[in-house]
Amino acid sequence: MPAVSKPADSSDPRLARRSFLGMGAALTGGLALGARPGHAEPQPPSPPADAPWSQSIGPGVVDRPYGRPADTEAGVIRRNVPWLTAGTESSISFSPLQNLHGIITPNGLFFERYHAGRPDVDPDQHRLMIHGLVERPLILTMQDIVRFPSVSRIHFIECPANGGMEWRAAQLNSLQFNHGMISCAEWTGVRLSTLLEEVGVKKEAQWAMVEGADGAHMNRSLPLNKCLDDCLVVYAQNGEALRPEQGYPLRLVVPGWEGNVSIKWLRRIKLGDKPWHSREETSKYTDLMPDGTSRGFTWLIDAKSVITFPCPEKPLGGPGLYEIRGLAWTGNGKVKRVDVSADGGVNWQTARLHEPVLSKALTKFTLPWRWDGTPALLESRVIDETGYVQPTIAQLRKSRGMNSVYHNNSIQTWQVKPDGSVFDVQLG
Ligand SMILES: Nc1nc2c(c(=O)[nH]1)N[C@H]1C(S)=C(S)[C@@H](COP(=O)(O)O)O[C@H]1N2
Ligand SMILES: [Mo]
Numbered sequence: 547m548p549a550v551s552k553p554a555d556s557s558d559p560r561l562a563r564r565s566f567l568g569m570g571a572a573l574t575g576g577l578a579l580g581a582r583p584g585h586a587e588p589q590p591p592s593p594p595a596d597a598p599w600s601q602s603i604g605p606g607v608v609d610r611p612y613g614r615p616a617d618t619e620a621g622v623i624r625r626n627v628p629w630l631t632a633g634t635e636s637s638i639s640f641s642p643l644q645n646l647h648g649i650i651t652p653n654g655l656f657f658e659r660y661h662a663g664r665p666d667v668d669p670d671q672h673r674l675m676i677h678g679l680v681e682r683p684l685i686l687t688m689q690d691i692v693r694f695p696s697v698s699r700i701h702f703i704e705c706p707a708n709g710g711m712e713w714r715a716a717q718l719n720s721l722q723f724n725h726g727m728i729s730c731a732e733w734t735g736v737r738l739s740t741l742l743e744e745v746g747v748k749k750e751a752q753w754a755m756v757e758g759a760d761g762a763h764m765n766r767s768l769p770l771n772k773c774l775d776d777c778l779v780v781y782a783q784n785g786e787a788l789r790p791e792q793g794y795p796l797r798l799v800v801p802g803w804e805g806n807v808s809i810k811w812l813r814r815i816k817l818g819d820k821p822w823h824s825r826e827e828t829s830k831y832t833d834l835m836p837d838g839t840s841r842g843f844t845w846l847i848d849a850k851s852v853i854t855f856p857c858p859e860k861p862l863g864g865p866g867l868y869e870i871r872g873l874a875w876t877g878n879g880k881v882k883r884v885d886v887s888a889d890g891g892v893n894w895q896t897a898r899l900h901e902p903v904l905s906k907a908l909t910k911f912t913l914p915w916r917w918d919g920t921p922a923l924l925e926s927r928v929i930d931e932t933g934y935v936q937p938t939i940a941q942l943r944k945s946r947g948m949n950s951v952y953h954n955n956s957i958q959t960w961q962v963k964p965d966g967s968v969f970d971v972q973l974g
Contacts, residue, residue: 621645624655627723630711635663636762638705640726643852643873644859649700649908651729653784658791659705659727659805662761667811669795672759674741674779678816681746688795692781694736694744699778699801700907702875704728704847706804709954712939716972721857724958724970728875730908731792733799735780738773741815751817756798759813766807767821768800772845776801776906779812802877802906803845804952836947847877849936850955851884851911851928862966865919870897874909876930883929884911890923890959890973891938897926922962923973939972 615622624639631637641657651657658664669688677683708727711717718724747770754773757765768777778799781788788794793810800807833841851874856862874881880903885894897911911926928936937945939956961971 619645622655624658624726625722627711627718636661638707638727640722641729642722643726643728643854644721644857646854649730649873649902649904649910650784651731653731653786653789653792656729656731656783656789656792657703657705657727660760660762661764664790665760665811666790667759667795672795672811672813674796674813674815676741676745676815676817678755678818679748679751680742680817681748682744684741684745686741688781691736691741691779691796694740696734697737697778698732698734698782699799700730700732700902700904701778701799701801702728702730702847702906702908703799703805703808704850704875706806706844706847706952709956710951712956712970712972713943713950713954714948716970719858719970721852721854721859725852727805728873728908730875731783732785733778733780734782734785735778735796735799738777738779738798738815739775741779742773742817747817750819753818753821755814755816755818755822756807756809756812757814757816758793758809759811764809765814765822766809768807770817772800772803800845802847802879804847807845833946833952834949836949841946844953847875848953848955849876849878849881849928849930849934850874851881851926851936852958853886853924853926853960856924856962856966856968857960858968858970861968862917862962864966865917868915868917870913870915870924870926872897872911872926874899874911874926874928875907876928876934877906878930878932878934879905880931881909881911881928882931882933884909885927885929886911886913886915887925887927888915888922891925891927891957894927917962919964921964923971924960924962924968925957927957940974 622642622645624641626637626639637660639658641651641655672688674686674691705727709724712724752770754768754770755765756768757763779796780799781796783789783792788797796812797810798808798812833844835841851872853870853872855871862868870886874884881899884897884899886897887894895913897913900910903909937956942956959971959973961969
């Protein structure tokens, strides 16, 4: 983080020093890991030369009618783990959390999860059918849906398999691959309760079967009370139409629950008096317990947090002042507090939460940290508004055993080595 100790645009060493000490003063009460008043400062950079781009006229407006990131940002992309799945059609890609700076995931970097690839849906032919235990079954066009009263809400979507590769041991030395099955967007659409009012829910209805228009016809059962509570049928994501990857032209967003139930390319909602039994539900998203039983109906995303800087992809560049940065979230509502440790969970310091702190959305936290170049074990621990405390991997294994894949919300430990490199480790 060179900007802290040497402003790139300054050739005055006193300026650099002033800003360095100014930041240091704000550190009172910060993690003092053998804090030193200063270290050998690098030479200030020379003033910028008049670069080629300052000596010519650039391309004009609409040179790129739909914008894109700078060419030098070409490495900021979703990635998959090729050995994880047989092909890419029923697979997952991971969001590059190491490159992201806020609580909103840019649309081109939102993680992807497909059971039968990404369909190309024609919005003019797409329909949403609502039937079953309703008074007035309906088949809605996209035009019909957009006419309903709309809401915009910021919510995360996390696949319950996020972190699933790490149940038995630390395996992937990466923030992106261990945590990148979460993204967060502002979703715009219609409350599902608004649509259900329109069709009239029959008294006996208790459950909804929600189904997608992809080749998998992926479907899940949802309790009716969740549908009426805060579920959204959305057509927009961060201000523009949904991306095909996220379910264009229409998807369900089930706030705070495992991503699997947020059905994409939503085409059907059928109300019934009991849950449907699909392959997804009976075999897949359950947790095998040590005694051989299965934990089912585990829709809720329990509170979780992760330090996104430093991380294996973003090591430290030498001793000095840094800002530890991270994200926290909970399916239970709002994040109440995030603590950060630099010694593997012995001592904790409360991090600053950045506004907005929204229900069932990513929350950004930071804490200034002066690194003295000695080994460190960085961890973050979130506490949500219900008082739930994020567990360690040891605590999680104690209660759930070693055979689980889903719902690993344990504390991530990053080991910082003296050369500044960062490694994914697990503490006994
Ligand atoms: N129709 C349909 N909906 C789907 C899926 C799918 O394969 N088909 N995958 C689900 C899973 S397992 C997850 S985690 C989320 C991922 O949403 P995203 O791809 O927008 O990140 O979508 C869910 N909705
Ligand atoms: Mo998922």
